[in-house]
Amino acid sequence: MREMGELWSELGSFMATIMFVYAMYEQFFPYQLGVYARKYTQKFTRLVYPYIQISFHEFSGERLKRSEAYTAIRTYLSANSSERAQRLKAEVDQGRQDSVVLSMDDNEEITDEFHGVKLWWSANYTLPRTHSFSFYPSSEEKRFLTLTFHRRHRHLITTSYIQHVLKKGRAIAVDNRKLKLYTNNSSIDWHGWKGTKWSHVNFEHPSRFETLAMNPKKKEEIVKDLERFKTGEKYYAKVGKAWKRGYLLYGPPGTGKSSMIAAMANYMNYDVYDLELTAVKENTELRKLLIETSSKSIIVIEDIDCSLDLTGQRRKKKKKKEKDEDDEEKQKNNPVKIAEEEEKKESKVTLSGLLNFIDGIWSACGGERIIVFTTNFVEKLDPALVRRGRMDKHVEMSYCGYEAFKVLAKNYLEVESHSLFPTIEKLMGETNISPADVAENLMPKSADEDPEICLKSLIESLEEAKKKAKKEAEKKAKKKAEEKAEKKAKEDMEDNEKKELAKDEKVEATGKSGEEVKENDIH
Numbered sequence: 067m068r069e070m071g072e073l074w075s076e077l078g079s080f081m082a083t084i085m086f087v088y089a090m091y092e093q094f095f096p097y098q099l100g101v102y103a104r105k106y107t108q109k110f111t112r113l114v115y116p117y118i119q120i121s122f123h124e125f126s127g128e129r130l131k132r133s134e135a136y137t138a139i140r141t142y143l144s145a146n147s148s149e150r151a152q153r154l155k156a157e158v159d160q161g162r163q164d165s166v167v168l169s170m171d172d173n174e175e176i177t178d179e180f181h182g183v184k185l186w187w188s189a190n191y192t193l194p195r196t197h198s199f200s201f202y203p204s205s206e207e208k209r210f211l212t213l214t215f216h217r218r219h220r221h222l223i224t225t226s227y228i229q230h231v232l233k234k235g236r237a238i239a240v241d242n243r244k245l246k247l248y249t250n251n252s253s254i255d256w257h258g259w260k261g262t263k264w265s266h267v268n269f270e271h272p273s274r275f276e277t278l279a280m281n282p283k284k285k286e287e288i289v290k291d292l293e294r295f296k297t298g299e300k301y302y303a304k305v306g307k308a309w310k311r312g313y314l315l316y317g318p319p320g321t322g323k324s325s326m327i328a329a330m331a332n333y334m335n336y337d338v339y340d341l342e343l344t345a346v347k348e349n350t351e352l353r354k355l356l357i358e359t360s361s362k363s364i365i366v367i368e369d370i371d372c373s374l375d376l377t378g379q380r381r382k383k384k385k386k387k388e389k390d391e392d393d394e395e396k397q398k399n400n401p402v403k404i405a406e407e408e409e410k411k412e413s414k415v416t417l418s419g420l421l422n423f424i425d426g427i428w429s430a431c432g433g434e435r436i437i438v439f440t441t442n443f444v445e446k447l448d449p450a451l452v453r454r455g456r457m458d459k460h461v462e463m464s465y466c467g468y469e470a471f472k473v474l475a476k477n478y479l480e481v482e483s484h485s486l487f488p489t490i491e492k493l494m495g496e497t498n499i500s501p502a503d504v505a506e507n508l509m510p511k512s513a514d515e516d517p518e519i520c521l522k523s524l525i526e527s528l529e530e531a532k533k534k535a536k537k538e539a540e541k542k543a544k545k546k547a548e549e550k551a552e553k554k555a556k557e558d559m560e561d562n563e564k565k566e567l568a569k570d571e572k573v574e575a576t577g578k579s580g581e582e583v584k585e586n587d588i589h
């Protein structure tokens with residue numbers, strides 16, 4: 067690169083002379099002559115300067131949108147520059163505070179080689195025209211990467227090399243990708259400096275399919291389904307279907323619905339968008355949020371039954387008593403403010419808005435996406451919401467079975483068989499216990515706690531659950547019997563009343579006395 071530097075400085079002074087002559091032309095010669103001069107100067111420059119430069123700007127077109135090519139090239143160069151560049155920039159790795167990411171510093175150059183051809187990359191930036199003091203990077207500071215190569219390789223570089231760099235850069239980005247967990251901001255915070263629709267943190271949930279306790283066949287089926295989806299781009303295109311898949315996870319609390327979502331994200335290497343519907347005011351906002359989600363992501367709406375009711379209006383989350391107390395408190399405050407607050411809270415997201423969100427025309431924008439709904443009460447959901455095609459796969463997360471228990475025992479205690487296992491298997495067949503409760507029992511309470519103590523504690527819990535279930539069943543049966551008896555007594559009473567009435571009517575019609583009217587006469 068040294069020879070290049072020298073060549074550059076010589077060329078710099080040469081160009082300055084040309085520019086001076088050219089300026090003279092502009093000044094003293096007629097316009098037409100100036101055009102000729104410009105044309106020939108360019109020709110001459112081309113003749114003596116055989117290098118071509120291509121710039122890739124950080125922001126292209128829309129100012130706020132970072133160029134994808136710039137990002138990919140930077141990633142490619144970062145991977146190479148830590149070995150080759152002399153001046154590097156270090157940034158703390160987000161999420162892993164103990165490691166740094168090295169990249170080429172501003173105004174630094176590195177060389178690259180492609181099919182025996184030498185190329186030069188440099189990282190540049192232009193300073194803002196005005197120098198006002200600000201805590202934040204100036205919006206006028208423009209960064210760009212410049213690629214320089216000999217013009218004789220123009221074809222190779224513009225066709226194959228740039229493609230190679232972009233492809234490599236993207237692949238490195240996928241490998242280095244850290245999953246993110248996004249959550250939607252309230253639309254009040256969407257505008258202004260740094261106003262964004264989604265906030266994110268690094269997603270570091272340890273749940274994986276191997277640690278997920280559930281029926282092994284069911285688990286395998288889900289993994290296969292995900293795999294088919296991941297590699298199904300061509301298939302989806304062939305059948306004319308948007309590349310997305312909906313999962314409905316349902317089951318009692320603590321059966322692993324949220325853990326399953328985390329396992330899915332880790333398996334697919336997808337980001338998670340945890341959509342809080344209560345913070346979304348209307349359908350258009352929902353659409354805007356959807357458009358801002360990236361490809362290769364899982365969009366999650368937890369407890370869907372609590373977010374929407376069947377008529378499509380938002381369910382009032384607060385109980386009436388709580389609400390009244392709140393209102394009383396508010397009465398003491400400013401009434402205008404209260405009205406404003408009420409308006410802010412009122413949400414108009416409807417069921418049809420949500421359906422549109424899932425499979426409307428917009429939902430196909432941006433490629434592969436998984437949509438997951440979770441609920442504790444599947445029967446409460448509107449059939450329109452969960453019909454196949456929208457929620458393609460319905461997965462029941464159920465109470466812990468023996469197979470699921472074995473996974474948990476292996477995870478928590480590193481035990482694969484034990485003399486207490488048959489007792490646990492028997493008890494599990496007789497009563498319901500959630501995987502969350504099993505996990506709680508299996509977690510050693512101290513570092514040196516024997517696995518047997520944990521298993522015994524689980525047996526105790528199971529026996530307790532069994533007793534509780536038995537008591538509850540008895541209570542239920544008693545209540546049922548009482549209700550039945552009550553119903554019977556009521557029916558008997560109504561029957562007697564009817565008979566009495568009929569008797570009175572007969573007495574009146576026949577003129578006989580009450581004793582003379584017989585049972586048979588009444589009907």
Ligand SMILES: Nc1ncnc2c1ncn2[C@@H]1O[C@H](COP(=O)(O)OP(=O)(O)OP(=O)(O)O)[C@@H](O)[C@H]1O
Pocket residue numbers: 277278279280317318319320321322323324325326442463501502503505
């Ligand atoms: N199937 C499972 N496999 C492994 N661990 C589980 C499973 N189910 C629950 N757990 C454990 O219990 C905890 C709670 O589970 P999780 O949050 O996934 O349940 P959930 O079904 O989402 O419950 P909710 O309906 O209340 O949201 C988890 O942190 C995990 O440790």
Ligand SMILES: [Mg+2]
Pocket residue numbers: 323324325368440
């Ligand atoms: Mg959950």
